[in-house]
Amino acid sequence: MPDMITVSDDLTFALTNRFFSYVFRVSPEGILEHLHYGGPLCEPLDVAVHHIRTQRSVASTFQGGHYFSLGDTPQEFPSFGTSDYRFPALHGRNSDGNTIFSLRHKSHEIVTRKPRLKRLPSARGGSCETLIITLEDPLHKLEVELLYTIYAEQGVLVRAAKFSNCGEKEIQLQHAFSSALDLPQDDYEILHLHGTWAREFNEERIDMPKGRFVVDSARGTSSAAHNPFLALLQKGTTEDFGRVYATTLIYSGNFALSVERGEFEDVRLLAGINPFNFHWRLKPGKTFCTPEALHVFTDGGLRAMSHIWHDFVREKITPKRFKDTPRPTYLNTWEAAYFDVDEDKVLALADKATDIGVDMLVLDDGWFEGRRDDTSSLGDWVADAARFPSGIPSLARRVKEKGLKFGIWFEPEMVNPKSALFEAHPEWILHVPGRTPSLGRNQLTLDLSRNDVVEYLFSQIDAILSCGDIDYVKWDMNRHMTEVGSADLPRNRQREVSHRYILGLYKLLKRLTKKYPNVLFENCASGGNRFDLGMLSFMPQGWVSDMCDPVGRLEIINGASYLYPLDTTAAYIGPSPNHQNGRVSSVQTRFLAGVFCAARGISLNEADIAEHYDELIAWMDFAKKSGADMVGGRFDRLIRNGNEVCWQYTTQDKRTVYVAYFHILSAPNLPFRRARLVGLEPHADYMLVEDGARYKGDALMQNGLPMPYVSTDQVRDTVRYMEKGDFSSYLFTFKRG
Numbered sequence: 016m017p018d019m020i021t022v023s024d025d026l027t028f029a030l031t032n033r034f035f036s037y038v039f040r041v042s043p044e045g046i047l048e049h050l051h052y053g054g055p056l057c058e059p060l061d062v063a064v065h066h067i068r069t070q071r072s073v074a075s076t077f078q079g080g081h082y083f084s085l086g087d088t089p090q091e092f093p094s095f096g097t098s099d100y101r102f103p104a105l106h107g108r109n110s111d112g113n114t115i116f117s118l119r120h121k122s123h124e125i126v127t128r129k130p131r132l133k134r135l136p137s138a139r140g141g142s143c144e145t146l147i148i149t150l151e152d153p154l155h156k157l158e159v160e161l162l163y164t165i166y167a168e169q170g171v172l173v174r175a176a177k178f179s180n181c182g183e184k185e186i187q188l189q190h191a192f193s194s195a196l197d198l199p200q201d202d203y204e205i206l207h208l209h210g211t212w213a214r215e216f217n218e219e220r221i222d223m224p225k226g227r228f229v230v231d232s233a234r235g236t237s238s239a240a241h242n243p244f245l246a247l248l249q250k251g252t253t254e255d256f257g258r259v260y261a262t263t264l265i266y267s268g269n270f271a272l273s274v275e276r277g278e279f280e281d282v283r284l285l286a287g288i289n290p291f292n293f294h295w296r297l298k299p300g301k302t303f304c305t306p307e308a309l310h311v312f313t314d315g316g317l318r319a320m321s322h323i324w325h326d327f328v329r330e331k332i333t334p335k336r337f338k339d340t341p342r343p344t345y346l347n348t349w350e351a352a353y354f355d356v357d358e359d360k361v362l363a364l365a366d367k368a369t370d371i372g373v374d375m376l377v378l379d380d381g382w383f384e385g386r387r388d389d390t391s392s393l394g395d396w397v398a399d400a401a402r403f404p405s406g407i408p409s410l411a412r413r414v415k416e417k418g419l420k421f422g423i424w425f426e427p428e429m430v431n432p433k434s435a436l437f438e439a440h441p442e443w444i445l446h447v448p449g450r451t452p453s454l455g456r457n458q459l460t461l462d463l464s465r466n467d468v469v470e471y472l473f474s475q476i477d478a479i480l481s482c483g484d485i486d487y488v489k490w491d492m493n494r495h496m497t498e499v500g501s502a503d504l505p506r507n508r509q510r511e512v513s514h515r516y517i518l519g520l521y522k523l524l525k526r527l528t529k530k531y532p533n534v535l536f537e538n539c540a541s542g543g544n545r546f547d548l549g550m551l552s553f554m555p556q557g558w559v560s561d562m563c564d565p566v567g568r569l570e571i572i573n574g575a576s577y578l579y580p581l582d583t584t585a586a587y588i589g590p591s592p593n594h595q596n597g598r599v600s601s602v603q604t605r606f607l608a609g610v611f612c613a614a615r616g617i618s619l620n621e622a623d624i625a626e627h628y629d630e631l632i633a634w635m636d637f638a639k640k641s642g643a644d645m646v647g648g649r650f651d652r653l654i655r656n657g658n659e660v661c662w663q664y665t666t667q668d669k670r671t672v673y674v675a676y677f678h679i680l681s682a683p684n685l686p687f688r689r690a691r692l693v694g695l696e697p698h699a700d701y702m703l704v705e706d707g708a709r710y711k712g713d714a715l716m717q718n719g720l721p722m723p724y725v726s727t728d729q730v731r732d733t734v735r736y737m738e739k740g741d742f743s744s745y746l747f748t749f750k751r752g
Contacts, residue, residue, distance in 0.1 A: 019165045020125050020144045029059035034170030035312045038062045039091050045119030047091035049197045087279045089197035104192040109155040110184035118150035129164045132304045134518045136552035138331040142167040156182025170323035172310040180297045188295040192287035193308035200280035206246040208574050213562040213595050215239045215543035216574030231271035231289045235496030236545040244578045245272040254318040261320050262286050266306035267549035268517035294510035325580035337555035341642035343374035344635050345616035350590050354381035357402035365414045372635045375420035390457045393429045394436030396475040408482030422487030427472045429458040443468050447500035455494025463519035465503045480531050492540040524553040556585050563589030564598045565608030569660045582646045585614035602630045604744040607675050611664045613645045653690045661690045674747040678725045681741050689719035700752035
């Protein structure tokens, strides 16, 4: 493997692979000055220094330097107070009581591996190199290690920062970002993903304003309001055109991604822990690690960006055990019975699951002591003796005797005030003195910054999983943090609680997944309220939204696909009329909206199952037969115009191509549509499975595939029609010759 990181004698650093070059230098003053992030360069160490040192009226000059101001200098890790007035990556209180730090280059090291971060999930290494730059503020003995990891076969740059107090007095961190990226002036657009419960991952594109634009969370989770993802786009970027700079984090708590367009049109992108309500006391001899920030550059548009992200998540984030593993089809008890579950009903549903042909039965909420609704019993993870007299291990064994896998639902991080756990340990919740705790879904948040809480949760979950018959865990989390405080920490560390909570959560997940490596964990947080790469480091799939209506879900999956491969998502056929918006839709459209998700299933009551019995058998049979196809493949967005959506999915071996087309609202006399497929082999034959028709790859890509027609008058056998009326859908399957 050729060197991907090179250093010149005058301390210019270049990271280069076939995807990008990233170049910066040590300025004469010892400041890290950013030079280039973009397409790969043949001679990256020879890149020009574009920053011009010149006289600017009324500009502050750095520590008296002639014509040199940090206010217009592109930097690698800026701080505040020495002539740069933009939002800094580092801000804190030093041992003198002021907030001025000045970081200068001290040393550097190149290692042919990827260092792991203490207590935080991080991307895996392999075929990579890491540049470690040590910066120092010699006055206050603060050292900052900047970590840059580049991979031979991945288009992602991984960055993180480690803060070390090498002095004898405490330093208080207030901004501790993972990365800063200063880009040159350009007419950028901002793409981000916003939403709320049941409306996650809505795409918004806006022109970059003057000033700062921030997406963040102060809710204790990465949140559905703003997913931790942001992209800067060349004006007019499309799926296959335009320069894209995209960023995300491997973190599940309070984050911030900010873009600042300065007075000289320069652009600064910061990524890391949200500085709002954050404060970390860094004692002498101690180190603080930031979560990893991930950066992607491409000049091939949004499609190329997504492919880079998808490949990276599969190869470097998803737990290895499940990276290329087909997911089981399943029947979930939630919409079948809600809280009204018992042993007999579960076994009856297991028989239905066997009849339908799914692989697994999942026992959702309602199984533990006293749990009749959402007002009680969270925290008491013992089977309800009246409804499950034989216990969960016995039930799991009986379900498995029917030839099924068995899964179970937990919401470990929460507790109801009406529970044995809360009565025994009221001090175990997040709370502050003198305030009545707010409720969310009738529950409080356990304080996972406490080791005793983490130990309790491990023991409770371990007691269930240790029977050896649990194949799947749905890990739910249904409220945001309020009254964020801990009885276990002193007064001057209360603003550390949110981050310490996430560290406690990661500790619990690491311990459980290490002990039970073959249990498939699914991340859920009222749907997509904590759908991020931090959680996906432990759990190979997530519940992207509680919105099970197919039309509502189209936008959600489309938005999520910008960053997340559909291997990481789950979907099921829910009730109609839909319980979130009342919409009526066919079983086919309900299934096809999630057809490219790796995990697919059903959540219906017995009457609905009986009504659609044959259809459900057919679709679950398709899901099982295509299960191996839906991991490792390539997802492409082809059409999205407000009334139509068309997606393409190409299997990992490129021998099968699926095209799903959705028509939302019907109308008379519609135009004919075609979709131009992508990524096919031009000279290969592609046979349409349903009728044996053959197409050349170049014809499907250049001339396009005619879409089915929506019409109430379906009069000709030679026309490919869709379902009549609204919310119709169609699935094409091609086999390459």
